[in-house]
Amino acid sequence: MNNQDRIAQILKAVSENPELPGADESLFDGGYLDSFALPEVVGALEKEFGIKIPDSDLNPRKLETINKIEQYVDSHK
Amino acid sequence: MRRVGSRRRGARFQRAASALLPTPRCSGNGVDLLVASIAGFGSYLPARVVTSADLAAQLDCTPEWILEVSGIEERRYAAPDEDVVAMGVAAARNCLDRAQCPAADIRLLIVSSASSPQRFPGPAAAIAAQLGLGEIPAIDIPVASAGSLFGLALASHLAASSGPVLVVATEKMSGAISLQPDQRNTAILFGDGAGACLVREGAGLLRIADRELGSDGTFAPDLRLPLAGPVEMNGRSVIMQATRKMPRAILAVLERSGVPPGDVQAFLMHQANQNLMDRVAKSVGAPADRFYSNIRRYGNTSSASMLIAAAEWWSGAALHPGAPVCFAAFGAGFHWGAILAITE
Numbered sequence: 001m002n003n004q005d006r007i008a009q010i011l012k013a014v015s016e017n018p019e020l021p022g023a024d025e026s027l028f029d030g031g032y033l034d035s036f037a038l039p040e041v042v043g044a045l046e047k048e049f050g051i052k053i054p055d056s057d058l059n060p061r062k063l064e065t066i067n068k069i070e071q072y073v074d075s076h077k
Numbered sequence: 078m079r080r081v082g083s084r085r086r087g088a089r090f091q092r093a094a095s096a097l098l099p100t101p102r103c104s105g106n107g108v109d110l111l112v113a114s115i116a117g118f119g120s121y122l123p124a125r126v127v128t129s130a131d132l133a134a135q136l137d138c139t140p141e142w143i144l145e146v147s148g149i150e151e152r153r154y155a156a157p158d159e160d161v162v163a164m165g166v167a168a169a170r171n172c173l174d175r176a177q178c179p180a181a182d183i184r185l186l187i188v189s190s191a192s193s194p195q196r197f198p199g200p201a202a203a204i205a206a207q208l209g210l211g212e213i214p215a216i217d218i219p220v221a222s223a224g225s226l227f228g229l230a231l232a233s234h235l236a237a238s239s240g241p242v243l244v245v246a247t248e249k250m251s252g253a254i255s256l257q258p259d260q261r262n263t264a265i266l267f268g269d270g271a272g273a274c275l276v277r278e279g280a281g282l283l284r285i286a287d288r289e290l291g292s293d294g295t296f297a298p299d300l301r302l303p304l305a306g307p308v309e310m311n312g313r314s315v316i317m318q319a320t321r322k323m324p325r326a327i328l329a330v331l332e333r334s335g336v337p338p339g340d341v342q343a344f345l346m347h348q349a350n351q352n353l354m355d356r357v358a359k360s361v362g363a364p365a366d367r368f369y370s371n372i373r374r375y376g377n378t379s380s381a382s383m384l385i386a387a388a389e390w391w392s393g394a395a396l397h398p399g400a401p402v403c404f405a406a407f408g409a410g411f412h413w414g415a416i417l418a419i420t421e
Binding site: 028034035036038039042055056058059060 | 295316317318320353
């Protein structure tokens with residue numbers, strides 16, 4: 001399973017919605033995730049990829065889309 | 078008032094409390110050798126009730142959505158001629174009456190308010206004058222939501238040298254929001270009110286055992302009230318940082334004193350958003366019902382909310398000597414922290 005698939009699994013589990021937005025679409029603007037889902041997503045990403053995301057990196061814009069999340073994870077592994 | 082079966086729990090808390098040996102520290106955080114206690118709380122809420130149904134009509138949303146995203150059904154708005162000074166004075170008098178403390182005993186006043194209508198002076202000097210406190214020092218700390226926590230922490234350090242400290246937090250947030258549909262995310266949240274607490278050296282109601290405060294100005298743009306208003310908030314950033322920093326501060330004070338989260342009798346938090354409080358409870362690993370909540374009735378009253386919650390909690394609390402109580406807040410700045418206190 002590639003990283004984007006692993007990220008997709010996390011997002012589907014947190015949102016409880018199997019219908020993901022496109023990889024470049026905002027996860028929030030369309031209501032797929034609400035603001036309180038973001039901490040849960042971050043926690044799941046840290047656990048799944050064995051990374052530690054510092055508070056200073058928690059700019060919601062960095063985690064706005066699936067592609068941006070993948071870029072972040074790839075750059076911090 | 079004690080409940081049946083409380084004697085065994087009280088003894089356990091007493092053993093935990095006696096293990097809290099203070100360790101001298103240089104910073105503002107941590108335990109210190111000077112013992113200060115909270116001797117009482119007070120509050121004031123304006124009479125006018127504004128329901129979420131009232132706001133929904135103006136904000137092009139539904140009261141159900143407001144309840145879902147915030148947990149708020151009602152909030153209070155101050156009268157047009159009711160300012161932060163008037164509300165602060167009312168809360169202070171309520172506190173002094175309940176603590177049976179004459180105003181003449183107060184030696185320092187700390188006032189948290191970030192919604193004062195003028196740049197300076199802040200409301201502290203006027204509140205001191207209206208309370209008849211004489212020429213004692215009266216300090217303003219415009220720290221917004223974490224202001225009462227910071228005020229309480231300062232008071233706990235200063236009470237031994239200054240004498241009894243009155244901490245007042247008073248906010249008129251209805252004047253800081255815009256009731257336009259494009260501002261609904263902030264407009265739904267806020268209400269008006271004031272809270273107060275009295276801090277004295279030595280024994281009292283709750284002995285302050287430890288504190289953990291933090292500030293990070295890199296997030297300053299994410300929650301602010303510009304001079305021309307209204308409140309501007311990057312909600313996702315606030316939630317993301319609050320859900321990390323608040324549990325971390327709470328766990329820091331608990332771990333330093335060897336207090337398991339499940340042993341805390343009450344968490345008295347800044348009432349920002351019910352969903353946020355629930356998430357903090359989950360992160361800390363404490364039952365959600367230990368987190369006192371009145372946000373459903375009063376909304377987010379910024380720095381006043383923690384002390385308003387504390388005043389209500391105190392009215393109905395079954396206090397077990399030795400039981401830990403934890404205060405926590407997070408707000409614009411960002412500023413955040415937690416204070417551990419032990420019931421006496």
